[in-house]
Amino acid sequence: MAVARPVRALALAVFVVCCFFLYTIWRPAPGTGSSADFHGTIERDPNLDLTGEPEGNLVRATEGYAPGIGGTSRINATILALVRNEELAGMLQSMQDLERTWNSKFNYPWTFFNDVPFTEEFKRRTRAATKAETRYEVIPNEHWDVPSWINDDLYKESVKILEENEIQYADKISYHKMCRWNSGLFYKHPALENMQFYWRVEPKVHFFCDIDYDVFRYMQDHNKTYGFTITLYDAPKSIPTLWPETNKFVAQHPEYLHENRAEPWLTERERRPIHWDEANGYSTCHFWSNFEIADMNFWRGQAYEDYFNHLDRAGGFFYERWGDAPVHSIALGLFEDKSKIHWFRDIGYQHIPFFNCPNSPKCKGCVTGRFTDGEAWLNKEDCRPNWFKYVGMG
Template identity: 80%
Template sequence: MAIARPVRALGLAALMMWIFFLYTILKPTPGLVGPDKYKTFERDPQLDPLEEPEGKLWRATEDYAPDAKNPARINATLLALVRNEELEGMLQSMGDLERTWNSKFNYPWTFFNDVPFSEEFKKRTRAATKAECRYEVIPKEHWEVPSWINDDLYKESVKILKENDIQYADMLSYHQMCRWNSGLFYKHPAMENMQFYWRVEPKVHFFCDVDYDVFRYMQDRNKTYGFTVTIYDAPKSIPTLWPETEKFIAQHPEYLHPNNAQLWLTDKTRRPEHWEQANGYSTCHFWTNFEIADMSFWRSKVYEDYFNHLDRAGGFFYERWGDAPVHSIALGLFEDKSKIHWFRDIGYQHIPFFNCPNSPKCHGCTKGKFYDGEPFLQKEDCRPNWFKYAHMD
């Protein structure tokens, strides 16, 4: 039996409306899918021609010689947590940083290890610099698993982390390292008289000649923290870090700085799946394998209280809280965001990410490069959010 033409028209119209309804719900939102989703600035500022910072800069003079009687150096050090077996990678990093910067200023190197350094390590690192080298062992009470961590719960937690493909989840030393880098390194007696440090990891590259004293720059401009790369963290490694932070804020609302970067920490538009899995935290963080910082912030009552709260919560072991999100959250909430500085002029690589300025002083990296590999790594770049919610300094 043939269906009447009006009925067919009505059915076709209903079908079209249903298709339109599904399309409205499921259609890709412009600018929120594919590679373009992550291009949230019109032009990457790293592509712009680079000039040195304005204002007075401290240049290399005889006062920066290794044996200067009245050195221009301030209380600062190059800091590396490194194992004996990572010697070759450390020499790589030292060679680059000495060539591009420290051979002019001769700031001391301070090496940390949880065991004594070998004579070969000492001999070869001393030969890589004219500056003083210091070799320190981390106190056992700073490295050991704290007494309040339940070993059975830790083991069960590791299984869950491994099921979620969290890197280094079953390496106890990695958890210990994250905790030490978060809140204990600056308590070592060797750091007692130091105010600033520049963290240097094995197997990193420095590409650009920097001709001014960056520690003096930090001091003269009243900067607390300097970074080169900011990216997203693995949300399943830190599911309770933000909830614990919110508990801390509820207890100490007075600690929030009026010019904070909380919107950078809580943005959910660019990576909503991260925000959801991290329970309200964007997972944006400064990649702390490079950081230049004033330890006065870490030594403050605000940060000490925050670190102790997190330490007691156990997430350094029951989850895989890293020093990067811990430092970044603390800076983003409790410090003036104008005191956080992007060292755009320091060319840096820790595979797969770059900070590669557009400058004739940079050699060996592609100008304006941020990542090494497939374009999908662009989504890990959190600089657009920093520029949006904080500032360009």
């Protein structure tokens, strides 16, 4: 029996709508399938393999880690947070996670920084979230204010260009100030004068894995300069002159280049050629510095001090949107021994939407293999395969 024409038309319309609906769900993110934007497949995530603690001697929380003066085993290190008063709820969430998984065993102090004084409520509630000492510091104006050599009219015109290129936070002067401070000024604060190591923690991050050894002692005892969990590609239109300025600096100071540097990780073009082109020779791979455990002696060294001053005078923290993540990463990749940079594969960490999630019974609540088994656009942003290729997993 023949099907009436209106019914056939309706069936066809339903079929088309269903096909379109499925396409919108399963289609790749813009650019993901473009061979011009992204080459190659994502290699197997090592976090899918069973993850254990780092090799070598690890210092456990036995004696000497009591709060206060009883903590004789602690070294000169602190947990560090740049945070606003209005971010209290997010900061408490981050503190609760890190205290539960690690710091309740070791009681390292928390040092909070703000460009304005902290409220009494902020102090009261953060003190209640830890047994460790808490310190509250105001950033000096000379470290936070826009430097005198930045031209205000040029800054405003530059913001317009950044906004046309859809660069996030381009119009927020506080964000530019924050990037500059995190890049080259935080470790000059008097409160950190006697500190060597820090663990940077931001509001609204998650820690999933029980860590049973002193990570600061691990850094010290194994001669590590920098520890990371995630490495990503940056937005190239936020940093178009960062690599050219770096090349200018290196031409003036070739003596600062380390013979065992990770430069191929910084200059690899194959996986994201458009990024490389728009960043003028820089892959845009960087350590996602909202998590970093580092030795401030590297930042205090002559190579980094000269490098930061060169970049600061170039003005890109304001005329573009240079972040502390690419600045730190480029400096580490060029001026440090790559064997001193450590991937903390055993620390489960999330800063939405990105994860480092080890396959370990010590980790609860995160999704193992997030990058390899997750959304295609997340896979594309993961630069760890390049790090493993050119440096390794140490």
